[in-house]
Amino acid sequence: MTIIKFSLWLLIPYYIYQRREEFRNINYSDLFLFISLFLVLGLFIPYALDMGHYTYANSNAGYKGFFFATNDITIAFMIATIFTGRAVTLSIVNKRKWASLFLLLLYLGLLSSLLLISTKTGVVFGVIYTIALLIDFLFFEKKIQSIYRIFMVSLFTVSIACLIFVGKDFIIGAISGTYARITYFYHLYDGNLIRLLTSSRSEYLKLGFQSFWDSSNPFSIPWIGFGFEYRLIHFGGAGVGGLMEMDFFDTLFGLGLIGTLLVNSVIGYFLILSLRRKNLSTHTIALITILLYSFFAGHVLFSALCTTLLGLICGGIMLTHTRNDQLGRRRM
Numbered sequence: 001m002t003i004i005k006f007s008l009w010l011l012i013p014y015y016i017y018q019r020r021e022e023f024r025n026i027n028y029s030d031l032f033l034f035i036s037l038f039l040v041l042g043l044f045i046p047y048a049l050d051m052g053h054y055t056y057a058n059s060n061a062g063y064k065g066f067f068f069a070t071n072d073i074t075i076a077f078m079i080a081t082i083f084t085g086r087a088v089t090l091s092i093v094n095k096r097k098w099a100s101l102f103l104l105l106l107y108l109g110l111l112s113s114l115l116l117i118s119t120k121t122g123v124v125f126g127v128i129y130t131i132a133l134l135i136d137f138l139f140f141e142k143k144i145q146s147i148y149r150i151f152m153v154s155l156f157t158v159s160i161a162c163l164i165f166v167g168k169d170f171i172i173g174a175i176s177g178t179y180a181r182i183t184y185f186y187h188l189y190d191g192n193l194i195r196l197l198t199s200s201r202s203e204y205l206k207l208g209f210q211s212f213w214d215s216s217n218p219f220s221i222p223w224i225g226f227g228f229e230y231r232l233i234h235f236g237g238a239g240v241g242g243l244m245e246m247d248f249f250d251t252l253f254g255l256g257l258i259g260t261l262l263v264n265s266v267i268g269y270f271l272i273l274s275l276r277r278k279n280l281s282t283h284t285i286a287l288i289t290i291l292l293y294s295f296f297a298g299h300v301l302f303s304a305l306c307t308t309l310l311g312l313i314c315g316g317i318m319l320t321h322t323r324n325d326q327l328g329r330r331r332m
Helices: 002-018 030-048 070-093 097-117 120-139 146-166 168-188 193-197 201-212 228-235 247-275 282-296 304-331
Strands: none
Touching: 002 247, 002 304, 030 070, 030 097, 030 304, 070 097, 070 120, 070 282, 070 304, 097 120, 097 146, 120 146, 201 247, 247 282, 247 304, 282 304
16 A cells, blocks of 8 residues: 555656646646645635544644644645745736635635644744745736735735734634643653654654664665565554654665665656756745655655645646747747
8 A cells, every 4th residue: 555655656747748738738737726725625624613633632732624644734735835825926917816816815725724733844834935925926026016016915914914813812722732732742852852853753763774774684675675564564653663754764664775766766857857947837846845844754755645746746847848848849
């Protein structure tokens, strides 16, 4: 099952490339907007009905509805925020008033969702990305008239202020619950900030390396890994067995040096492709974000939800590249 989920991010861009002519006839970014809408509805409908679960077990910090893994939904909402935020800017540039209003409301819904989930990474990302979006809108979008630019920023600021005012009780509750949880674990870990910031993954990593490089292991283990089922059966749950939620090391322990080299080669190909000047796009930002999250927080390459998003991002990079190559040949 783990390998099937892992394979999605490879199969999706391949499928898109095979049918690239069909995908060029649609607005590919709309796929991410539909996903964004479904994510927001999937979180707020059960919240309004007072159903679902807290983000953290045995705590009132955060809420994740009927979504399962916390890391999955955090990065999913972060990626949705990236594409929706860019769509807001483009709709304003193209003077699509009603679309701009809808997308602005959707973006506010995504920010509220990140706050509702209440993970450290999600909340910080939402704040930083919103600030970056406003700076880009104010100073770098040259196609927008100054008066219209100021009006839209003011509208966005007022919307954020209203959101904070209307939901102040909810915001205070979410923040206080998260603060209480962080304080609890800070004292539990005796002030160890590295363990706190990594949610104990640093400890799991030590145990993982001890098992991986154990001298009693067969010679083949460093090269082809333990495999995921073997690790789960022989080494137990989080950390050494299963997944420690740091994808680079999960890949290393599960697939070995050879598997890690192959996986990183494919990831590196898409990253280099996206960083080419003519290919720079929202997909580039999304890919870098999801890779950083994958390395430090994990549960991206081995989650069906996240590998689907990663596959769609890689597919978008592939479409952008082939489209630009085609335009370049026409100009020649």
